[in-house]
Amino acid sequence: MNSKPNILFIMADDHASKAISCYGYGINQTPNLDRIAQEGMRLNHCYVTNSICTPSRASILTGTYNHVNGVVTLDSKINKHIPNVAKHLKTDGYQTSMVGKWHLGEGAAHEPTGFDFWSVLPGQGDYHDPEMIEMGQTVHESGYATDIITDKCLNWLDQRDPAKPFFMMCHHKAPHRSWEPNAKHRHLYQDDIKVPDTFNDDYKNRSKAAAAAKMRIESDITYYDLGLVQPEGGAEVGEIAVAGGSVRKIPNPDDVSQIRLIDKDSGEVFTFSSQQEFSHFKYQRYIKRYLRTIASIDENVGRMLDYLDENGLTDNTIVIYTSDQGFFLGEHGWFDKRFMYEESFQMPFLVRYPKEIKAGTVCDDIICNVDFAQTFLDYAGLTEPSYMQGTSFRPLLEGNTPQDWQQLAYHRYWMHKDEHHNAYAHYGIRNKRYKLIYWYNEDFDLPGTSPGGEEKEWELFDCEKDPLELFNCYQDPEYANIVRKMTLELDKKMREIGDTPCHNTEEILNKLQL
Template sequence: PNIVFIMSDDHSYQTLSAYDDRFIETPHLDRIAGEGVTFVNSFVANSICAPSRATLLTGKHSHMNGQLDNRRAFDGRQQTFPKLLQGAGYQTALVGKWHLRSTPTGYDHYERLIGQGDYYNSDFITNGDTARSHGYVTDVITDKSIRWLENRTPGQPFALQVHHKASHRIWMPDTSALGAFQDAGLPVPDTFFDDFTGKRYLKTEMGEQPQRIPMRIPAAETRMSIATEDMDLVYDLKLLDEEGEIQTKYREMYANDRYARLDEQQKAAWDAHYDPIIREFKQNWEAMSERERAIWKYRRYMRDYLATIRTLDENVGRLLEYLKAEGLYENTLVVYTSDQGFYMGEHGWFDKRFIYEQSMRTPLLMKFPEGMATREEVDELVQNIDWAPTLLELAGVEVPAGMQGQSLLPLVQNEDDQWRDALYYHYYEFPNEHMVKKHYGLRTDRYKLIHFYDDIEVWELYDLQEDPMELNNLYGQPEYAQRTRELKERLR
């Protein structure tokens, strides 16, 4: 079978309508779900770009593949699934985001973005040569992917990785989608104004009522709040006023890089959309309460984010139609996923990094080759360490013993009754811009135990069945003492 592995960036499961249709309809992605398997409990092992990509390649956790954070370069000498597929006779290619600070290995062809890449007129390195593209990056990546498929060696199986920039910060929509969500209602999450007091330890002294005692709260020390300057009015929300009255930390970065990349036609469409928003902002901002300002910023963020998803979904549809038209669809595994989840205002946040549900979860849809009997929905705990073993087994390649993940094929074919009952997670990148503390933890189907460490010493325990939004830290409560001991032993 052929393999087309589509991975987006920071696509939340909340904004893929096969999972959640409150914000957007994604008909082309839903088609993969409708014709294949939806994994409803899909998670990552380290919710940040480079480590997640290294986990995909190696089938190993970050401490085993060496990619702990975004700062270091991936060691491309190690074993990866593209190398193993190459050895089994597959043509291999990668188009789009790489973000591993190293030259891709294991590919017959690659066309990769530099770093995060840009939404408009982005530079690509093609097998070592750099050239600037013209157009919107999601369209360009799809064009390049289809061009490679057209020029591949016919009759030989292929494995194509299509790695989109969307929907990474700073959520610049295609000009054709700029107003797509201008009138959308966009409900504010129930936890948007979370003050994190429920995350304090609950201590009980002899003869006294339980009390939440003062302590440092990791969630309160982060810098990814929509309401504050963590979300930059110019850089994130595109409020680049001609008068220069809106001065922010990242104004010049946006003006001289992101906005400056637009050509004249793109700028004309851009300005026609954002100039009225800038005028509205200037007229109303001073009169707004802090609460109203936070909600205004949230809705501006969401409109741009959702517009990038709209174009992403359309381009996934375009690629699927190409596979259909060329008679390739029936014998191709099509995977859609994201490198991690993302916050759509839950707890007042954007970004990812935490072991909490919105960032640890990620979409995962798989359409298998025709004739394979599969379940429509899988609710077992699966993780991105499992992706490489799955691709290898489907291709008939032996899964190396060093890979920590498991092939999902027995699971989707109802042939595995001994699946894992817990997942391990570890985030390492601190200090950094968003100041999420180093932490590791364990997630079972019901409980989550977390240890924050380094410049802080905090434990958190959540009952996901009773508290799915992870608002009330149960660590230290006497009635959970035995459960905590069991989870700590399992985590150890």
């Protein structure tokens, strides 16, 4: 019998904390995910270092920031020769597997390495009857992706050597856009779901980046996103093209009386008498499809927990559930992620390990996805590699916060004004109370330039007084000392991790005249 703990790492794609019922927002029920928290710990302040799928996955796997691992955008690909946490665990006798969404490049140069077994979705993958790449070979599966990924994980666990510990990365595609639920869950959530308080945000008192983003449910969501029939035609009938494809956004005219939408499954026809009714329809359609895909995740997490129980593995297995970043569920009128605003920045994190983690506990300390790899290695009893940049948060899980714990999270988004979402490049830090964001508005491969001559901007949010992040207090004289302190903390963090700043701290401090 092995003494080292097994590690089961389950990660969804774009799963917001608010869509897990143990986080207390009341929009859905996830009893199996809640079970992990009830029998272990819920972390309230886990943050992503770059709120986009590919860079986040690279940081989790390598324990490094994106300027170090080289995976800075969705188009970046991981170098399979660099070290990663699975390789370290494998050298110490762990059996390792990766199943589900990879999204770090395709082909022999970028395939998963460090894993005894891997079976991954190419690119984003499909929800239904997905093609998968398994140990370098293409296989075609029948069924629903969330079920298939779980089946493959359980099959591998059945075939493993029970005398050795295992490290499994189970990566679900759901609830990634375009939110296609399993047919058996299409009936869920018949009643209206509460619309977020900030859904009709006017983006005042913030940087121009908030207003410029093209990820509004009101005007940027597509027919395909909402499971609707896309009519023939183009701009001449009010259609709005999405860059790089034939999928089109749903028009948002002042007069909605001519809008006629059709459910592509049932053929039901929807018409509207007011803008308010039309906007409400789009939000409800979006959030319900999103939550229905999560119902499958919760169901399948339950299958995995049951497997551990039935095979006597529960006590010696660390179970983690998280997402590769947060997601906007209508807050500020948005879907998608990318921004350092809280709904996108915060990752859910639930963990159970009966030997060390007290059941039903909650942690309010700050951790980041770059810390995951060191934590896995800590539990495995391995030496922390010198190249990794995070810190093991094992003491936090045991209920002991070190006095010198760095209550700080760093974020950097590099994809300036991408053609699909028009999100601006930015970086910043968050501590327990404040968040400082610098919109440096530069393409990552053009240092020192500012395309279009865009003005750079700073934002400071008091997350205690303004949890919805509606008021930028950077220019408020009452916060001048906080601006100074946070700017110096940002500089210190960037020096610590070796990232290159685009701001001039001396100039900022001189302007503050402190």
